[in-house]
Amino acid sequence: MAKVRIVEAEFRRLWAAGASRMDLAERFKCSLSWVDNYRMQLGLPARQPSAMQECYSANDPTPDQIAERARECRERHYAERRGESEMASQSRGSRGRRMCRA
Numbered sequence: 001m002a003k004v005r006i007v008e009a010e011f012r013r014l015w016a017a018g019a020s021r022m023d024l025a026e027r028f029k030c031s032l033s034w035v036d037n038y039r040m041q042l043g044l045p046a047r048q049p050s051a052m053q054e055c056y057s058a059n060d061p062t063p064d065q066i067a068e069r070a071r072e073c074r075e076r077h078y079a080e081r082r083g084e085s086e087m088a089s090q091s092r093g094s095r096g097r098r099m100c101r102a
Contacts, residue, residue: 008042015044 014024024035039046061069 011038012042012044015039021047 011024011028014027019027021032021035025032028035
């Protein structure tokens with residue numbers, strides 16, 4: 001990538017005005033990581049995550065929850081293949097929790 005020439009005052013002004021990282025990268029023809037590094041070098045504060053990003057990160061399941069749900073779905077699938085009733089498959093380990101729908 002070509003050497004990026006940035007006027008520090010302009011970068012600071014745009015950052016203070018609320019320009020996004022993508023806007024800055026396009027304006028100065030550089031990468032997002034370069035914008036992040038330059039921002040840190042200048043000591044400018046990071047952007048706060050948007051409400052949408054906070055919503056998704058707050059509701060994402062943990063790796064343990066994903067593994068548990070996968071285990072329960074596998075148990076139910078194999079029980080159905082064996083021809084067992086739903087009650088029998090629940091007594092094997094899922095204890096009445098239905099996380100996945102058939």
